[in-house]
Amino acid sequence: MASNWDSTRPGETEVTLPEAQDAWLRFIGRIETPFETRDDCPRRGDFDGPECRVILDATWAPALQGIERRDRLEIYYWLNQARRDLLTQTPRGQQPRGTFDLRSPVRPNPIGMSVVKLLRCEGNVLVVLGLDCLNGTPLIDIKPRLCHQDG
Numbered sequence: 534m535a536s537n538w539d540s541t542r543p544g545e546t547e548v549t550l551p552e553a554q555d556a557w558l559r560f561i562g563r564i565e566t567p568f569e570t571r572d573d574c575p576r577r578g579d580f581d582g583p584e585c586r587v588i589l590d591a592t593w594a595p596a597l598q599g600i601e602r603r604d605r606l607e608i609y610y611w612l613n614q615a616r617r618d619l620l621t622q623t624p625r626g627q628q629p630r631g632t633f634d635l636r637s638p639v640r641p642n643p644i645g646m647s648v649v650k651l652l653r654c655e656g657n658v659l660v661v662l663g664l665d666c667l668n669g670t671p672l673i674d675i676k677p678r679l680c681h682q683d684g
């Protein structure tokens with residue numbers, strides 16, 4: 534995607550990415566949000582934010598069995614518009630930091646995760662609160678959030 538997402542700020546360093554691929558992912562659906570641009574997105578999801586829809590491909594719908602009893606889920610998604618080559622990044626108004634010291638979408642494998650509040654399950658669609666991704670972001674996994682992971 535041609536945009537200023539590819540520009541480099543003072544203190545940022547990049548790497549030339551190797552050709553080789555170590556693994557492949559299967560996108561299992563997509564996420565519908567009201568966020569059409571990066572500026573629209575919150576920096577992180579908020580249960581006071583808008584309802585969003587996690588749309589699972591029909592093939593995987595049976596894999597939702599039992600999920601309606603869950604209150605919190607972990608939604609994993611592929612931040613498909615992020616560059617992947619930065620070693621250090623300079624968040625606005627801050628000093629440079631290593632990519633792995635940040636939750637930035639820019640990382641070698643741009644996996645995002647949000648803990649969401651499940652409002653309801655409508656067939657292969659989960660209606661949730663707490664997402665921070667662009668409309669159309671590919672879905673890669675859903676896991677229940679278990680109590681011992683909180684706090």
Ligand SMILES: C[S@@+](CC[C@H](N)C(=O)[O-])C[C@H]1O[C@@H](n2cnc3c(N)ncnc32)[C@H](O)[C@@H]1O
Binds near residue numbers: 572613
């Ligand atoms: C800071 S990341 C955090 C993602 C996730 N909550 C996490 O902690 O892993 C969220 C930001 O990623 C950006 N973003 C959202 N959807 C994206 C997408 N599909 N591709 C690239 N960047 C995206 C937006 O700027 C959003 O504010």
